[in-house]
Amino acid sequence: MPRIALVTCRPGPEISVDRDLPVLVGALREVGAEADAVCWDDETVDWSGYDLAVLRSTWDYSWRAAEFLAWAERCGKETRLANPAEVVRWNADKRYLGELAAAGVPVVPTRYLAPGDGADGLPVDHEYVVKPTSGAGARFAARYTPDEHDTAAGQLARMHAEGFTAMVQPYVKGIDVSGERALQFYGGRLLHASRKGAVLTPGTPYDSRKVAHPGLEPWTPTPAELAVAERALAAVPRAPELLYARVDLVDGEDGAGGEPRVMELELVEPNLFLSLHTGSVPRVVDAIVAAAAG
Ligand SMILES: Nc1ncnc2c1ncn2[C@@H]1O[C@H](COP(=O)(O)OP(=O)(O)O)[C@@H](O)[C@H]1O
Ligand SMILES: [Mg+2]
Secondary structure, three states: OOEEEEEEOOOOOOOOOOOHHHHHHHHHHHOOOEEEEEEOOOOOOOHHHOOEEEEEEOOOHHHOHHHHHHHHHHHHHHOEEEOOHHHHHHHOOOOHHHHHHHOOOOEOOOEEEOOOOOOOOOOOOOOEEEEEOOOOOOOOOEEEOHHHHHHHHHHHHHHHHOOOOEEEEEOOOHHHHHOEEEEEEEOOEEEEEEEEOOOOOOOOOOOOOOOOOOOOEEOOOOHHHHHHHHHHHHOOOOHHHOOEEEEEEEEOOOOOOOOEEEEEEEOOOOOOOHHHOHHHHHHHHHHHHHHHHO
């Protein structure tokens, strides 16, 4: 009987409820596994008592990144951690988009402004997005027109003061037409896909809480989306060791029908949206049980 930890975090004002978690715990127990939902920062947990720890909803990690990465490394020594700590470390910093671009994967064009870089490089001729390299749920993300320079510079200054590196991207207009598609992979194969609308509305302050998945619905990926997703995954260090992955895509500059580009590659704690895809539960369970057996 495999012993499996599904790793989550403590509830809090900035944390949404993980609806996938009870479904997975129940489904794993139904096939005879021992499954517990446990918090990553619970110091009473003996990780070595599990055959596998699967990261599920550690949704506070983006603002506790150093602490979380240190924990992942420790946990990965005491048990098998999925995804592996090294992958988690690589994926926790969105500078990986630059690496994907260098490997020839189409990504949303991105510039990075680290603390000390100042605000001189903000675009003056197009709408743009400022967001942190360590982020989730659109936390600390906002869009600006060139005449909102001072507000954007204020966001940059606060992020830099708090030690965050900022990313500056053109606002991808295609997202208002065709939305953002999330292609979910589990056990090395496409599991299912979903589509959602644009999150950033004009004038919404960066530090307000956003609706993270507006208008979420099931989606059938196009061949072009699948091809870009597979190229992105092939470029991940230690790609064969991935248990799960989510590739978020938007249509490039030319709007709907343009080349899909990677907005985000989620290898840490992807929301699986199982309530939209109940038929996917057995495949997730099979992949987790197989991973626990090593
Ligand atoms: N360059 C962009 N153009 C248009 N919308 C964007 C852009 N960057 C982010 N967004 C919006 O903000 C949301 C959150 O950004 P994302 O990069 O996915 O970070 P995270 O989901 O980790 O917070 C996206 O789902 C998208 O709706
Ligand atoms: Mg995202």
